[in-house]
Amino acid sequence: MRISGPGLAGVLAPLVPLPPPRMASLRTLRWDGFSERALVLHFPGPASYTGEDVVELQIHGNPHLVRRLLGHLGTLGIRLAEPGEFTRRALLNGKQGLLEAEALRDLVAAETDSQIRLAQSRAGVEPTWITEARQVLVPWLARAEAAVDYGEDEGILLNLKDLCGDLRPLRHKFHVEQARARAARRLQDGIRLALVGRPNAGKSTLFNALAGEDRAIVTEIPGTTRDVLEVRCEWRGLPLRLFDTAGLRATEDPVERLGVARVGPVLEAADLVLHLVPAGEEAPALSAAILAPFHGKVLEVNTFADLNRAPGLPVAANQGDLDALEAALKSRLLGGLAPEACLGALTTDRQIELLEDLSRQVDLLLGLEADCPPELPASLLQGAWGLLARLTGEDRAEGSLDALFSGFCLGK
Ligand SMILES: Nc1nc2c(ncn2[C@@H]2O[C@H](COP(=O)(O)OP(=O)(O)OP(=O)(O)O)[C@@H](O)[C@H]2O)c(=O)[nH]1
Numbered sequence: 001m002r003i004s005g006p007g008l009a010g011v012l013a014p015l016v017p018l019p020p021p022r023m024a025s026l027r028t029l030r031w032d033g034f035s036e037r038a039l040v041l042h043f044p045g046p047a048s049y050t051g052e053d054v055v056e057l058q059i060h061g062n063p064h065l066v067r068r069l070l071g072h073l074g075t076l077g078i079r080l081a082e083p084g085e086f087t088r089r090a091l092l093n094g095k096q097g098l099l100e101a102e103a104l105r106d107l108v109a110a111e112t113d114s115q116i117r118l119a120q121s122r123a124g125v126e127p128t129w130i131t132e133a134r135q136v137l138v139p140w141l142a143r144a145e146a147a148v149d150y151g152e153d154e155g156i157l158l159n160l161k162d163l164c165g166d167l168r169p170l171r172h173k174f175h176v177e178q179a180r181a182r183a184a185r186r187l188q189d190g191i192r193l194a195l196v197g198r199p200n201a202g203k204s205t206l207f208n209a210l211a212g213e214d215r216a217i218v219t220e221i222p223g224t225t226r227d228v229l230e231v232r233c234e235w236r237g238l239p240l241r242l243f244d245t246a247g248l249r250a251t252e253d254p255v256e257r258l259g260v261a262r263v264g265p266v267l268e269a270a271d272l273v274l275h276l277v278p279a280g281e282e283a284p285a286l287s288a289a290i291l292a293p294f295h296g297k298v299l300e301v302n303t304f305a306d307l308n309r310a311p312g313l314p315v316a317a318n319q320g321d322l323d324a325l326e327a328a329l330k331s332r333l334l335g336g337l338a339p340e341a342c343l344g345a346l347t348t349d350r351q352i353e354l355l356e357d358l359s360r361q362v363d364l365l366l367g368l369e370a371d372c373p374p375e376l377p378a379s380l381l382q383g384a385w386g387l388l389a390r391l392t393g394e395d396r397a398e399g400s401l402d403a404l405f406s407g408f409c410l411g412k
């Protein structure tokens with residue numbers, strides 16, 4: 001149990017005398033006739049996770065015992081934490097930045113190796129491009145302010161050419177970061193990948209190959225798969241949620257018809273749809289019609305590439321020949337970046353929107369006329385500065401914190 005708040009030594013005194021700071025000590029907790037031997041840790045504020053006094057009680061995990069102790073702590077004026085409340089307090093007490101808190105939320109939610117690495121790469125370090133952007137902006141903010149305040153009287157002018165010379169490399173960095181962030185968000189969210197096509201196109205074979213396990217039944221009988229099958233896996237650095245579906249065809253079989261009817265919702269929800277067409281065949285009219293509304297997210301792959309070489313994206317899942325598919329997926333989903341190239345990148349909608357705003361702000365600055373009044377660059381520079389501050393959380397709206405911490409679990 002982790003407890004945070006002011007004056008804990010006094011509050012907990014009736015239960016247990018607290019040990020010296022940061023020393024794990026065996027103590028006996030006494031309440032209501034119970035005597036529980038527990039390892040007790042005491043982190044007096046501000047040198048603690050939340051910045052307040054923090055006490056950890058490592059008691060035996062019996063759920064009834066835990067309930068009884070929680071009940072007793074309630075009588076001492078201690079209540080259960082809200083989801084993410086520890087981190088929220090750490091943030092409000094300046095122990096942690098907003099970007100770090102967001103990275104922690106992603107770490108808690110991560111399900112695959114690459115998602116964990118991505119979240120860890122963002123914890124505890126401010127991205128260097130943010131530091132560099134600040135270094136570029138600070139002197140120009142000062143110069144612009146001076147030009148606004150004293151320009152006319154003292155002849156202080158803002159040299160827009162030099163300003164643009166400094167901003168162009170910055171804009172380039174922002175564009176690089178935008179591409180990295182879009183790819184990183186895909187990785188952090190996971191990619192919903194649907195496999196569709198006519199019966200016997202090789203969907204379940206590919207499904208099993210990507211999942212790395214024998215999950216779906218594969219036979220040479222057309223119409224084998226009826227239900228939608230789902231598996232979460234990481235394939236060559238891509239966190240995937242895979243969906244195997246019933247083969248698309250007009251059929252009298254009532255069970256198979258139900259299966260075909262389930263393909264639509266899978267297509268709706270998918271980030272990317274792989275349409276499997278055996279190499280050398282034309283896509284059947286029925287699948288083409290069903291897929292037409294989703295054409296923006298459909299990628300045609302040619303299965304049975306071991307038997308038939310044809311132009312297109314060759315896949316021979318039963319031979320493990322999936323390199324072309326890997327390249328196509330990474331190009332399509334990550335803009336050609338390798339998953340490792342996304343380490344340290346921004347990932348959340350909030351962060352990405354602010355980065356886009358920042359990029360637009362710099363575009364406006366670069367587009368200024370040479371003879372514009374200094375108030376214009378000054379206010380745009382202020383705007384850019386403000387966006388950076390909102391990104392790192394130095395300037396934040398309370399409401400945005402509610403959204404962030406609703407994604408946390410209890411006790412974090
Ligand atoms: N040679 C070769 N055979 C394959 C390939 N992919 C699948 N097969 C074989 O083709 C047959 C059908 O494969 P499935 O994976 O069951 O096809 P499906 O699209 O899931 O079929 P339904 O579930 O009936 O819609 C099986 O006998 C597989 O072993 C491939 O790339 N090359």
Ligand SMILES: [Mg+2]
Pocket residue numbers: 203204205216217218224225245247
């Ligand atoms: Mg199948």
